[in-house]
Each structure stands twice: as structure tokens, then as C-alpha cells.
Amino acid sequence: MSVSTKARSIVYHYLLEDHAKRHPDKPLLLMNDRTMTYGEVDRATSRIGRGFAAAGVVKGDRVLVMLPSSIEMVLVWLGLSKIGALMVPVNEAYKAGMLQHQVNNSGARLAVIWNGHLKVWHNTAENLPELTTVFVYQGDTPADAVPAWTYRPFTALFDPDDSPLPPAVEYYDPMAIFYTSGTTGPSKGVLYSYAQAHATATPPAKLCSPDDIFYMTLPMFHVALSHMFGIVIIAGASMAVRGRFSVSNFWSDIRNFRATFSILLSTMPNFLMSQAPSTADRDHTLKKLIMIPLLRNLDEFKERFGISQITTFFNMTEVSCPIAADGWNLKNLQSCGRPRPGIQARIVDENDEPLPPGKAGELVLRADNPWELNLGYWRNEKATAQAWRNQWLHTGDGFSYDEGGNFYFVDRIKDCLRRRGENISSFEVEVEVDAHPAIRESAAVAVPSDLSEDELKVVASLKPGCVVEPADLLAFLKERLPAYMVPRYIEIIADELPKTPTGKVQKVLLRATGVEGAWDRERA
Secondary structure (H helix, E strand, O other): OOOOHHHHHHOHHHHHHHHHHHOOOOEEEEEOOEEEEHHHHHHHHHHHHHHHHHOOOOOOOEEEEEOOOOHHHHHHHHHHHHOOOEEEEOOOOOOHHHHHHHHHHHOOOEEEEEHHHHHHHHHOHHHOOOOOEEEEEOOOOOOOOOOOOEEEEHHHHOOOOOOOOOOOOOOOOEEEEEEEOOOOOOOEEEEEEHHHHHHHHHHHHOOOOOOOEEEEOOOOOOOHHHHHHHHHHHHOOEEEEOOOOOOOOHHHHHHHHOOOEEEEEOOHHHHHHHOOOOOOOOOOOOOEEEEEOOOOOHHHHHHHHOOOEEEOEEOOOOOOOOEEOEOOEOOOOOEEEEEOOOEEEEEEOOOOOEOOOOOOEEEEEEEOOOOOOOOOEOOOHHHHHHHOHHHOEEEEEEEEEOOOOOEEEEEEOOOEEEEOOEEEEHHHHHHHHHOOOOEEEEEEEEEEOOOOOEEEEEEEEEOOOOOOOHHHHHHHHHOOOOHHHOOOEEEEEOOOOOEOOOOOEOHHHHHHOOOOOOEEOOOO
């Protein structure tokens, strides 16, 4: 099968093959003391693709992946891409009902799981009827193996054949399913194409040179894997990986890897600024930085750390970096930038009528080029139709724009909050709170945080005659929720939650009270 010239210039693993032919010995992936060159990554991912094919995986199949952020995570993803299978990365914090939903919604029969995560999967195995095969990373068949599952070592994926795989995908084919937090229901799977991946990475990739070493600390179970790796592979640069962001190791890693480019998301810049000033603050190689959102005291950050080239943009899993700064030229510290070439952006009211400059409304988008926005929500036609109503993709985010065409993020229209860099579905939190035998109903809402994002408050209404202490409810939730979704504030009431005439919880009233009267687990 031959592929189009456009696919050759867009699909990441075709770009990898091209780079590997031209400079096979150039470092591509670095982690700890390990380095893999372009040639080594190309060969390893071809072997892994063959390993998956030997296990019965074919084009269009979904494969679940719950691995630590690592070189292996990148290799598995590219290996699946080479045979046209879809990676379905699973948040490492997921367990119980949230894990069940993603596994079963994906319809995947095969998973690659780190040995340290197997217990969580085993605890809910009886609720995962379609899963049959598990490749175990860093471990053998466990003692508590599920009888219905076939276990194989991760090393079995490395087929020894070194010959290249035949082309399998076009730029318009789906590459992965990234699950993004729902707001009125369970998390939805965004069907993500190769064209969308390339379009997302292109704006920042223009700022990256082949000599850059990009320092990656964002979790790879998010779309950040495709986005950040895309910057590197488009530019022909190198990527240094740390499994998770560490304030104490950030600058030492930059020095050790001689990294020149990186990204700071959410509260990361605040954490770096909160460290005691040091004479070593400028003793590093970092020259370029993506920062989302921009610090209000950005000049102070630049002066302290000696970094002048800083840019920003707006993105979400469903889109492809539609709003971006003009290179390093920041209009101001509030704007996300302007629509990138090939993107039509509008701010609309509740009836999808365009709003004038200065008026806040919902950001809706179109792309001039095909396949650059998501292919829909996996197995969720209703949500897809709702998001794409009137032939515009509705982001669910509130924006405004000025006379100069600069766009400004205002607030989330969806009932979703962001805490510690993670999007949280209030629905998913409420499902677990309501599972407590003493709770009648609950509402999860955002309250202000000292770290510029949201903090999570749960208001729980008791069943008649029942009692539960906040600390006991907290302990219950810790067993059922990822750590970032466990609420800081808990308010338990005997009455019903405030409702609209149509029976919907009036969360605006619960937000308005802030943390007054709520139990604070950090002060308990």
C-alpha cells in the first residue's frame, strides 16, 4: 500500500523514518542516563508494531496503555501507529468506575500495563468483559492473575525482525483516543487524527530548531504526549523526558540534559518562583519556554531566570492549537493570542449568534484544512452532534476578543474545573460521593485557590436519619478517586441541595458561599 505525499509530510512515524534515514545517530529520546537515537527509535517502534500484529492487533483496533511517562510510552504509541492501531492512554490515577468506563467504552481487547498498576485493574477485572490480553511492563505474570486474561511480558512485543513495515495509515486516519473529562456525564473519548496531531504541534514547532533539546515533564496519558513529541519530530530536535514535573529537579535536569526548550503549564511557574532565589537561577541552558497561562509577573520571571523567549497558546484535546501568540511577540499578559492561519474563530451567544469585540461568549471554531479538528467523540454520536452544531466546533470555553483580534480566555462554560493541572469532571466526583451509603446527593464545585487555579469543594446532602463525618467521607473518597480529584473542602448538610424549578442543582449558589462553613482537610 502506498500513501500520499501529504501523509508522508504529516504523520509522525513517517517523519521519524525520514529523519532516521538522514541522521540515524542523532539523539531523539533521553531519560535519566539513557539515550535512543532516531535510528534506534525507528527500528524499535517497527519491532513493536510487528509484536502487536503478531498478537492479533490490526488497523483500527484500540489498545489500552497505562504506563508511567517514559521512553517506553513513546515507543508503544509509535509502534501502534505503524500498524494503524489506536492508542488509548489511561490516566495512571484511574481506578474503579472511572477505569471501567474508559476500558469498556474503548472496546479494547488488549492492554499494556505497568506491573505497579495491575492491582487496580485486578480489583475491577470482573467488570471488564472485553479485555483478554495484558502485556506486563516490568513484571511477569502476577500471582493474583485473572484466569480469563492472557499475560505476556512487555519484551515479547519486540519482534526481532528489523525490516520496515509497509505503510498503513493516511493523514486523515484516527491515531488515538484521548479521554477528556466530561461535564454532564462520564469522560468522553476524543477521536484524534494524525492530521490533528500535526496541526496542533505546528505553531510551537516553528519556534523549535533541530539543535534544540525539549524538556518534557507533562503526563503522557494526556494529549501532551502527541503535542510535545510533535514539536520535536517536526523540527528534527531531541526530547528529554522526566516522568513527572519536579520543582526540586527542574533546573538540575535542564543543566544535565542541556535542555533549551520546555513548557510550564498551570501552576508550574508559580512553584518555580516560590523557590528561594539562588545565584544558580541563571546557571542553565534553557532559552525558550511555552507558558500556559502567562504569569502576571512575567517580567520578574524573565529577569530572575534569564529567559526572554516565552510564548503561549490555547489548546484543548478536541482542537489543534487554534489560538496562539505570534512567536515570541506577546500582545499582553492576558491574551492567548490570535487564531492561527487556517482557523476561523468566533465568539457567540447561546444562540450561536456572533458577538462584537469586548463581549464574552463561547469560542467556536472551524478549520480550513480537513481533519485538523477532532473526528468526534468515540461511541457518542449525541455528544458529537451537540459539539458540532451549526457546523462549528463548540469549545465550551468562554472567551472575548478585542478590536485588534486578540483573544482572551474568560471562564469555563462547561461545569468543569481545573485543579493542579488536571481537568476534573464534577459529575465523576459526584458519582463517587453519592456511592457512600449515608449520602443522598452531592455537588462538586470550584472555589478559589491560592495557586491561581481551582480548589474542589463537595457539598453533600445526608439521607434522612444518617450521619457521616467529613473525615470519614474523605477516607471513603480516597479509595475511589484519583488523588487530584479528592476534594479539599467538604460540607455536609441535612437539607436537600438548592434546586431550580426544573430540579437542577443551583451550583452558582454553592460556589458563591465559597469555603465558609466547609471542613478543610488541609487544616484538619
